[in-house]
Amino acid sequence: MNTSVLAPLRPQVEAFLSSALPLWFGEGLDEGQGMFVEALSFDGQSLRGLPRRARVQARQLYVLGLAYERGEFVGSAQQHAELMERVMESVTRSYGALGGGFHTLVGAEGQVLDSARVLYDQAFYLMALAWLYRVTGKVSYREEAEELWGFIETLRDPRNGGFQLSDAPESLPRQQNPHMHLFEACLLCAELLGKVPWLARADELYTLFQTRFLDTTTGPQPFLREFFTADWQPDPATGDHLDPGHHYEWTWLLGRYRTLGGAAAPELPLLYNTACAWGTDRDGLAYDEMLTGGRELRPTKRLWVQCEVLKGHLAYAHWSGDAQALERARHVLGNILSQYLTPQGTWADQLSRDHRNISENSPSSTLYHLYVALNEALPALAATP
Template sequence: MTETSCGAPLARHRSGLKWQEWLVGQALPLWAQAGFNRATSLFHERLTFSAAPQAVSALRLMVQARQIATYCRAAAEGLYGDGEDALRCLATIERLYHRRVGEAGWIFSISPSLEALDTKRDLYAHAFIIYAYHWAFRLSGDVAYYRKARETLLDVRLIFADAGDGLRGISPGEDVVRGQDPIMHLFEACLMWMPYAEHPDFQNQADQLARLALTRLIDPSTGMIREYFDASWRPLQIEGQNRIEPGHVFEWSWLLRHYARLKRDAALRRPIEDAAARLFEAGQRFGLKDGGVVDAISETGVPLLRSIRIWPQTEYYRLLADLRHDASQGTSERAKIESSMQDVTDLFFSRFTTGIVGGGWIDRIREDGSGCVDHMPASSLYHIYGAATAR
């Protein structure tokens, strides 16, 4: 357990107990039962608010990988189940998505009848396959999962090769617009593997992506992370008109803090920690409205989307929980953090989880408080798990 500046263990904040109780008692059972198709050993993409599977035209690799990772992690951390369904799903997607068209990597999606559908390769999905293999390894101890994760990383370098430290987002195709999101999740997956990997591949890739973030992705004037870039990793729009998603600002801050902790050299840690701190401060200054994290703003804080989605709230909460344990926080700063944690908790349980099946959620809410969608996407559970287990 992390210690405070006084050396005494810092107990978990009371709001965290509510999150974990809901996660373990309602959300994980819901998606393990109603959300899992035992006939195919695949997870459903989405459920209705009454917990019935909702028909979709495509089953995306990314969704399967996120659910596999979540349930392997839950089993590995002793919170829910034994992970057998998740491992069975992992074996199934290896057969249905991996090298399905005879080329390196994993295809994007299959049809409900399990035929290859969208055969492009997507960096975002590959990042989550590497992440899923990490938690399968953590659960089972089977080194075959490490070998498969490393093989996928080597495929990533081949399929999505780009100039400099960046990677293309799709293949085949000339994606002239680059996005930070797949870069962020590949960075996350590599961070998870770094303490366990026998080879330096994951360390090297994480270092390369961190350099890209610090030199290209983060706006030096505001400290926030931009969303979209041209093929040379220059901001896509003129200054002041680029899209910022505050949820990603907080997510990058958490990831960079985690990355800095893996660095033994204090001189190497300092610029990473400084960037993480600026991200948090900028996100709080520009990205919050009425205690909630808004969907999108410009670099100057002008709202681009006034709706709020569930996942940015979870990323904000996870970061707050991490900051609360920071020994450099004084009493007043920690009190502010704890107050913000309670605000996010109140928002989450009062607006995102009420009026629907237990363990379910409304993914996006309009500015007037009404819901924007008629279903629950499985992909949100990965974010929710991170917040609900934050210490």
């Protein structure tokens, strides 16, 4: 397979990253609070007054960990590691909950605004702790990840399987998305902390994906459901609402699962083919939300979705050797670079159907999607044309 098809885009990717990383870990860091801001303006100014979601802090730590792995340090390697530890200490003070886990939202001054401990957020803190262990080598971070899993176990639904959305009174509909990120977290922990016990935990979530999330019986095209009743039946109101981005994201995750020694994951091409058939426009960009059968629900296009599209194409190309998937990856990456990203290192977070920027600012949470996607593209970007 000729991976050099993406190589001409390498200078643009490198130029963006050379602007983005110093910006988001400079202006994007509130030194006084020791944590990251929720968003920047399009011209790169810090929006410090916005409330700060727990997941943003964990995702930025993830990016810092991956940047360390790639040798893209904020300052020296030691300064980079010290920054990660300093932020984690601040985040634990502001978001850490008695009894384990992390609250979901604090104010700009560090006060708790929403004390719920949300499964989605805990998954990203597992990943942050795994990266902290990788960067520092300190056993305490591996132990903290295991302690956090202990809290996650308190959210388990022993009757129906899977986990509750949070420690707050159960809200419906149930969702696959937090379980997907918990699966992602278990895979990263298996890679960075050791396969035992993390791969077995990933196996359990993969089984839930097979038996609850993936619908292979309704019509000719298998698809990933998002919303469910308490006993994992399709939610009456939203059970037909589908997310093309999650189809691509699961494609990438199943590729990682196979590599780490999980099951053969034969669902990978099924999800990929559905994602390509439903929910993309003629530029190869995916819509935010569809209905079963490929009918439009929300024809807007978030940047994070396109990052998952890119990762899905690359994962499928790696799995199958399909040159068309690599050409699709080139097309999507080109459109991300030309339609979403700015020279300042910020981005338009959402486009309208006709590709106008309709976002108010550049949210910090998107950097995780973007940086991971670009990292996945690096081998092909480095190939000689």
